[in-house]
Amino acid sequence: MAEAMEKIKCLIIGSGPAGYTAAIYAARANLNPVVYTGMQMGGQLTTTTEVENFPGYPEGVTGPVLMEDLKKQAERFGTDIRFGIVTDVDFSGHPHKVTVDGSKQIEADAVIIATGASAKYLGLPSEEKFRGMGVSACATCDGFFYRGKDVAVVGGGDTACEEATYLAGLCRKVYLIVRKNYLRASKAMQERVFKTENIEVLFEHNTLELTGSDMGVEGARLVYHKGEADEAVKEIKIDGFFLAIGHHPNSEVFSKYVKVDEQGYIVTEGASTRTNVPGVFAAGDIMDPVYRQGIAAAGSGCRAAIDAERYIGELAH
Numbered sequence: 001m002a003e004a005m006e007k008i009k010c011l012i013i014g015s016g017p018a019g020y021t022a023a024i025y026a027a028r029a030n031l032n033p034v035v036y037t038g039m040q041m042g043g044q045l046t047t048t049t050e051v052e053n054f055p056g057y058p059e060g061v062t063g064p065v066l067m068e069d070l071k072k073q074a075e076r077f078g079t080d081i082r083f084g085i086v087t088d089v090d091f092s093g094h095p096h097k098v099t100v101d102g103s104k105q106i107e108a109d110a111v112i113i114a115t116g117a118s119a120k121y122l123g124l125p126s127e128e129k130f131r132g133m134g135v136s137a138c139a140t141c142d143g144f145f146y147r148g149k150d151v152a153v154v155g156g157g158d159t160a161c162e163e164a165t166y167l168a169g170l171c172r173k174v175y176l177i178v179r180k181n182y183l184r185a186s187k188a189m190q191e192r193v194f195k196t197e198n199i200e201v202l203f204e205h206n207t208l209e210l211t212g213s214d215m216g217v218e219g220a221r222l223v224y225h226k227g228e229a230d231e232a233v234k235e236i237k238i239d240g241f242f243l244a245i246g247h248h249p250n251s252e253v254f255s256k257y258v259k260v261d262e263q264g265y266i267v268t269e270g271a272s273t274r275t276n277v278p279g280v281f282a283a284g285d286i287m288d289p290v291y292r293q294g295i296a297a298a299g300s301g302c303r304a305a306i307d308a309e310r311y312i313g314e315l316a317h
């Protein structure tokens, strides 16, 4: 049997830095926010180990502790944080209707979408095994731990080239593993890669598996194929394996109403967090294909709460 409808002022969907920061601001503005955390409570940062670039932690902090701190800060001002997944929305009129876990019905004056993006992985069992122990999807977050070491980056787009160049400034050697015989990245980015001496581009290579021990990744087995008959296995010694094969914005459930770009990122109006639907706002990686940093997401979470507060204020008049 369907549950009774619950009416609230402000619903926040997602529990990464954007969602929790929006909750801190919304709660302090008396919007009595409810947060639905989604499947991965705390978001992408809970899958990283040490975070050293989030301002306010001079000694660094682990991803899970950082997210727990943000959660506690949101709860301190009365945010109602619930585990649940938004399975359907109806943004055709006011108030906005949201279904959680297939049955719970919520009506909200304002909705902040902060469902983030998920990094794509190759899907190798060894990649899963070494996640956080040499396997990373964020060079800016984790590159520092591989200073003076050898690493590999997978991908041929702008992110892969940018991450390879960034890592080349820290590491001894960077392999760029590209499945095609060309880079998809912009010409300028390609040039930077080709001009960097300690980057070796391995065109037409795919990763078969990662090797290592309890200490983490120690190498990768790659296959090179020029043609079906011309296939060879190559082993490289590396301490870090960085995925840069794209991100997947978690916007499917909203895209019937909310405008998304060709990659699925929610489109917002100028520097605001306003979407094309009045009263629906987007914050964090779901609307940011470029910066993708925790602090950037937190900043847009703050903006979303302020935009939502203004919207609700206007509704009242």
Ligand code: NDP
Binding pocket: 122, 154, 155, 156, 157, 158, 159, 160, 162, 178, 179, 180, 183, 184, 244, 245, 246, 247, 289, 290
């Ligand atoms: P892209 O989708 O542009 O590139 C993904 C890359 O990963 C491609 O080279 C693709 O190969 C490769 N890839 C995908 N799946 C696999 C797989 N299973 N095995 C091996 N390789 C795989 O993603 P990006 O994250 O690079 O960029 C996303 C968007 O953000 C782009 O529009 C980009 O221009 C933009 N961006 C801009 C930046 C800037 O301007 N400074 C910085 C970063 C991103 P293939 O080519 O064979 O499909």
